[in-house]
Amino acid sequence: MYKFKGFDSAECGDSMSALEAMINAWMEAEHPRIRHVCQSMRGEHILLSFVYEDARLLEQRVAASTQTGITGGFPRIYDEDLMDERPTSPRIPATPPPMH
Template sequence: MYRYKGFDSALCGDSMVALEAMVNAWMEEQQPRIRQMCQSMRGEHILLSFVYEDTHQLEQRVAAQKQVGTRSSFSRFFEEEHVDERPTVPRIPATPPPLH
């Protein structure tokens, strides 16, 4: 899920150093996967906008998918009797027969 985070330079007295420190602190703490960034003016102030994915949520989602995928693949081969219901099709040999 994408999220939005905005930083307004008015909140830090229009100090670029303070704005940079706020953005860096957020990035270090949240470690977002930034998808889009925009810088715009709001009157005399700078507005930084980020669209990002929360990496913690992303890691949890990936871990959950791996667990589900592992369980379903193991259950398919070890817990259930697997029957191949595809029609029998003659197979092409891996090596062609010798020519005489």
């Protein structure tokens, strides 16, 4: 699920270094997976908006899917099906078709 986080330079007295420190502290604490960033002006103030995914939630989902047998986003049954593939399979020819 995507989340939104906004930063307003007015919150830090329009100091660029203070704004950077706020954003860096958030990134270090939350480890967001940023999907979109937007910068805009509100009068004399800079607004920075982030659309992100919570990295911890993503890691939990991946761990849960691994425990249930889903790897790479595909159920385990597909992995087993691919293991049964032989070079002589009708889906994958052993030799490429001739070039004309």
